[in-house]
Amino acid sequence: MYAVTRTAAHQGVDSYLVQVEASISSGLPLFLIVGLPDAAVREGAERVRSAVRDALDAFPSSRCAVNLSPASRRKAGSGFDLAIAMALAAADGKCPAAIIESAVFLAELGLDGTLRPVGGALPAAIAAARDGPRRLVVARENAAEAALADGVEVYAARTFREALDLVRSNFAAEPVRTDAAALLAAACRHDDVDLAEIRGLGQAKRALEVAATGEHAILFSGPPGAGKTMLARRIVTLLPPLSLKEAIETTSVYSVARSKGDAVLVARRPWRAPHHTTSGAGLVGGGSWPVPGEISLAHNGVLFLDELPEFSPRILNQLREPLEDKKLTISRAGAKITFPAHFLLVAAMNPCPCGYWRTGLRECKCSDGDVAKYRARISGPLLDRIDIYVDVPSVDVAELRASGDEEASATVRARVTSACRRRRLGAATRLTLAAENLLAVAARKMALSARGISRTLGVARTIACLGGSEETEVHHVSEALQYRVPSEDGARTTDCTDVEPARVA
Ligand SMILES: Nc1ncnc2c1ncn2[C@@H]1O[C@H](COP(=O)(O)OP(=O)(O)OP(=O)(O)O)[C@@H](O)[C@H]1O
Numbered sequence: 001m002y003a004v005t006r007t008a009a010h011q012g013v014d015s016y017l018v019q020v021e022a023s024i025s026s027g028l029p030l031f032l033i034v035g036l037p038d039a040a041v042r043e044g045a046e047r048v049r050s051a052v053r054d055a056l057d058a059f060p061s062s063r064c065a066v067n068l069s070p071a072s073r074r075k076a077g078s079g080f081d082l083a084i085a086m087a088l089a090a091a092d093g094k095c096p097a098a099i100i101e102s103a104v105f106l107a108e109l110g111l112d113g114t115l116r117p118v119g120g121a122l123p124a125a126i127a128a129a130r131d132g133p134r135r136l137v138v139a140r141e142n143a144a145e146a147a148l149a150d151g152v153e154v155y156a157a158r159t160f161r162e163a164l165d166l167v168r169s170n171f172a173a174e175p176v177r178t179d180a181a182a183l184l185a186a187a188c189r190h191d192d193v194d195l196a197e198i199r200g201l202g203q204a205k206r207a208l209e210v211a212a213t214g215e216h217a218i219l220f221s222g223p224p225g226a227g228k229t230m231l232a233r234r235i236v237t238l239l240p241p242l243s244l245k246e247a248i249e250t251t252s253v254y255s256v257a258r259s260k261g262d263a264v265l266v267a268r269r270p271w272r273a274p275h276h277t278t279s280g281a282g283l284v285g286g287g288s289w290p291v292p293g294e295i296s297l298a299h300n301g302v303l304f305l306d307e308l309p310e311f312s313p314r315i316l317n318q319l320r321e322p323l324e325d326k327k328l329t330i331s332r333a334g335a336k337i338t339f340p341a342h343f344l345l346v347a348a349m350n351p352c353p354c355g356y357w358r359t360g361l362r363e364c365k366c367s368d369g370d371v372a373k374y375r376a377r378i379s380g381p382l383l384d385r386i387d388i389y390v391d392v393p394s395v396d397v398a399e400l401r402a403s404g405d406e407e408a409s410a411t412v413r414a415r416v417t418s419a420c421r422r423r424r425l426g427a428a429t430r431l432t433l434a435a436e437n438l439l440a441v442a443a444r445k446m447a448l449s450a451r452g453i454s455r456t457l458g459v460a461r462t463i464a465c466l467g468g469s470e471e472t473e474v475h476h477v478s479e480a481l482q483y484r485v486p487s488e489d490g491a492r493t494t495d496c497t498d499v500e501p502a503r504v505a
């Protein structure tokens, strides 16, 4: 009396298939689950017992053993319930064993046999399509999401009884279908904010456009009420729309984190703005069984850190790896868990604790020590990864009241999208001689690190792509240098005017 089926477990946002074997043998009544189950999986025994009793009128009154393999990997969560119940029912001869072998089952069971949704249905469907029987049974609430995956038939059931009927009929029902491309297209932009709402601040807007094009980390500094948060909020409206591949990736993260709400597909670029009191695990991900943090929820979108110096320096330092590698690796119990974290960092800060240092708006009440201490909270290595630093001055009444024609997000987005394409195709990788000379002089004067140089070059290339240029020219490098983070005393580390007569305004 033996049967085998499969379920899926996730590590990071990737799922792998888990084989579930059940054997019923003579002996004292006992229900045992082995194969490195965690507490939630073990507790599932009670739910499975109750659901099986409900659907089959009795639970086998002999020795039931369930083995989850590979036994070397820790199994977490409640999604194993349905597969365990299925394997037991088949081992008990209540449903055809050959058929349950041809499917993957993923759902939590209620005591009354209801199928409950679990996190990670989409990655599970992707794993089923890739490694296993291309058939997946999930709770109804998970079905549309799971069906986003290509190459797998997804079936929905409300209860364990319904799932049994599905198996007994050899999957005679219609599989659930989701048209991912249509969902993505339907999410066409109805942004609630637009760049045109911001008056003036031409330089800051230009910097925002460059950041959006090249995915360069950007930091706004300015007095309270200058419009920093307003600018940051609008960067998602400048980014090219998500591709289907990106949308599926991002949806997988939200699925595992169970923060998707009712949406089937995350069809827009995420914008995450965690508060500065957020814990390290909340920001970068973690916990004893790691879940994605804000940086992963911002995958393919924007992570906005407002009041940057208020974040704990220890937590900010954890951003260094993901900013470089676009992913985060956490080691737990011998396993390396990787979360995607390809986000665009947008940060904002005041120049000092009172907010008015060198703004010319009001007298700054902070001592030099206060200012230095405040700015030192952002570590050098993190600042080195910020490519674009912009001072945001407060606009005056005349500018605020002016009914000037501000560019709309859609116009800028069109420019960004075509420049992104040019950049991807390798445009402007060549540097003119004059540009190279300027970079060499500036690197020496500004004491740029090797990273600083290559990042400046990256920004210059982005600017060249935005300008439709074939090569990176001297004025592109010059603009990129102006975006480098200034030194401690608040002045630009160097003024390159003396080395570059053709410097742009
Ligand atoms: N350039 C601008 N055009 C239009 N409105 C603006 C502009 N700058 C500021 N405002 C107005 O001021 C409000 C405050 O702006 P915002 O919240 O972006 O400031 P902030 O720089 O983030 O300030 P803080 O440092 O206090 O966080 C906005 O909601 C908007 O109404």
Ligand SMILES: [Mg+2]
Pocket: 228, 229, 230, 306, 348
């Ligand atoms: Mg703000």
